[in-house]
Amino acid sequence: MMSIYHALGLHMHQPPDNLKLIFDTQNWEAIQIIKCYERVARYAHAYMDVARLHIGFSGILLEQFMDPKVVDRYRNIVDLPRMIEAYRAAKNIEFIGMGYFHPIFPLIPMEDWEEQIRLCTDLINEVFGRRPKGFWPPEMAFSxxxxxxxxxxxxxxxxxxGVHVFPEGKMDIYMPYIASFNGEEIFIxxxxxxxxxxxxxxLDPYWFKNEVLHKVTNSPHPNLPRLVTTWTDGENxxxxxxxxxxxxxxxxFFSPYMEGVRRGTMGIEPISISEFLEKYRPKERAEVRTGAWNVGSTSGFDLTLWAGTPAQKMALEEIYQVCWRYFELKRAYPKKRELLQRARRLILASETSCYLFxxxxxxxxxxxxxxxxxxxxDQIKN
Structure with missing residues (x-):
């Protein structure tokens, strides 16, 4: 009998100040979006016994959730502090880290990578009380x-x-792999x-069940534990x-799917990725080609959606120039901490993927x- 597990993920992000902007200018859209965030925690609690969800928030979205002005604007639609507490109490949610300002990591200065990741990781831990174990590269842009x-x-x-994964053996997207770079390894x-x-x-759960069974049956290793991973935006x-x-x-989809799991009729078991990795530690190795996910009609086989036009390339070059200047001044004037911190936040914010997209x-x-x-x-030298 096949062992089929499903890791379901939702990705959540809004660019800086966007929750205020859309509330004031596109109120109906704002209501639709904020209800998307509230719905996840509510359904997680409704199916605490069987549901397993992976939820990733960008740091800048979490920051907006806690902004008193945002809380006040949405008060009559969603109680945001209560929503955050519902997420925190949902132990069947595995929180996923990403970059604080949702950057396209392969396109921004490498010097900014760690800070973007750590800022988001620390805020997730602060807000939800547990550190994320899994990482979602914004726009799935990975190298x-x-x-x-x-x-x-x-x-x-x-x-x-999965289209960017190249195992040493047969291509099989229903199993994790080990990837390494410069002696460091991570699970893919x-x-x-x-x-x-x-x-x-x-989709509906019955189509999903049949499609998963068909795909798994025709996979290279149908008798091994199968991990089917699906991931999309959760508010678009x-x-x-x-x-x-x-x-x-x-x-x-989700509610009848979970009811089927409760009845034991789905043949698919929702699981957290961390739990799967503990039960079935990966052994096979793979390389991952630089790329992103498919957006609209694009393939994601390169990053031209965010860096394909002359204007986009010029903007990225400007990010590099200002970033390098920041680090030069930080080394020369380390005591100008307050000014350095203000400039740093603006540089990191400029890397928001939406601004390029x-x-x-x-x-x-x-x-x-x-x-x-x-x-x-400029003020730092004065």
Whole structure:
């Protein structure tokens, strides 16, 4: 009999100040989005016995949840402090780390990697009372060079898009692997892109069950424990934002799926990735090609969605220039701590992936951050 496990993940992010902005300018969209965040914890508690969820929040989104102005704006829609406490109490949620400002790690200065990761990791621990063990690279943009820093920050595994994984043996996305770089190793969890596309756009548990059984049966190692990993945004698209819960992700798919698990009729067991790794420690090795996940019509086989235009490349070059200047001044004027910290936050904020993703409309936000950071750095010499 096949042992099939399912790791279900949801990724959550909003760029700096966006919850306030959309509340004031696109109120109906703001209501839809904030209800997405509330729904997850509620359904986790409703199926505490069988549900296992992996939830990743960017640090800047968590920061907005705790902003008194945001709390006040959304008070009549969702009680945000109560929502946070519900997440904290949901022991069947495994929290996932990422970069604080949701950067495309392979595109930003390596000198910024550790701080982006540690800031997010520490805030997750502070807010939810447990340190994340798994790491989600924003936009699934991963390169092997990231492994030593991710490992240094205390992570045990990284989720990557399965299309970028190249094992030493046969290609099999239903098992974890070991990946290494410069002598540092970490576990790699391949995401099933096809099933994740279905999770993103709409599915029912019976289709999911049949599709998983078909895929696993035809996988290279059907008799080994199978880990099927699906991961999507948790607040984007009409499927997740649908205010009629019975027609959306949780009412139409998740709830009947969990009921089937309770009855023992699904043949699939929800599991946390950490638990799976404890039960079935990976032995096979793999390389991971630099790439990202598929967004819209893009393949994710390169990073041109965020760095393909001359304007995007110029903005990234400016990030590097201001970052290098920051480190030079930090070495020369270490006592100017308050000014350095203010400039540093602006530099890290400029690396927000959304500013690159939305093209010319949002690129000015990068320069707003960097221009203010440069103005502060000018003061350090005075």
């Amino acid at each position: 092997m060079e990231m492994i030593p820093i991710i490992k240094k920050c205390g992570y045990k595994y990284v989720i990557v898009d 969890i391949p995401r099933d892109r096809d099933l994740s596309n279905a999770q993103e756009s709409g 698209g009409g499927w997740f934002r649908n205010m009629d819960e019975e027609a959306g992700f949780f009412g139409h 939305w093209g010319d409309a949002w690129l000015p936000r990068i320069y707003e951050c960097l221009n203010e950071a440069s103005r502060i750095l």
